[in-house]
Amino acid sequence: MRRNILITGASSGLGRGMARAFAARGRNLALCARxxxxxxxxxxxxxxxxxxVRVAVRRLDVRDYEATAAAFRSVREELGGLDRVVVNAGLGAGVSVGTGGFATNRATAETNFVAGLAQCEAAMEIFRERGEGHLVVMSSVSAVRGMPRHLTAYAASKAAVATLADGIRADTVGTRLKVTTLFPGYIRTEMNEDLDRTPFIIDRDKGCELLVRAMDREPARAHVPAWPWAPAGAVLRRLPVALVAKSV
Structure with missing residues (x-):
């Protein structure tokens, strides 16, 4: 069992919900957030x-890459080791490319991908030293193909971090280092609470319980919840672009 678990972006949203679900299972936690x-x-x-349950906390902006590595090492010492790291911190903001929103899109891309890379680097360095560990990367169902309007940069960043996780998995095949990529569907959080008539959305507690169950199975990839997002993702990849443009 993965006893000591680090979660970034843990002060709200899915991070906070996953912390609650893990604590209910008796896991020790390292929680990082701005x-x-x-x-x-x-x-x-x-x-x-x-x-x-032991809970270590660190104030952390994951775009401070040196601070990210230092925070991971620090909580490892406080808890006596890290068994799983959940790369969860992220942004969902965005605007259509070419409409004057580069700063917003850049922040999303840097937080979701470059900062995601920094977290993976810090986690895998610890795991490689130990010879085992479980890296979990939070992607999104939006990552299955390019998306229009406010989702363009977000979907691209989540596709990038999913591909990053695939590469790390390939680099560690046959070892005791495990890598899981999760593709959450619509889960109600502070980030999307203003969305109306969102299809198939589930509440945060249920969504986080499903995410934690998926992590404990340690698959290579998993859509959460599996229905309808696993088949929906396969369909979305094949939709004509004109239909994709109307889907958001």
């Missing part, structure tokens, strides 16, 4: 509900 006040809230909540 907002120290919210991290303190999460730590207090988990300490009250699960007093036997």
């Amino acid at each position: 907002r120290a006040d919210l991290l303190a809230e999460v730590r207090a909540e988990l300490a009250a509900a699960y007093p036997d």
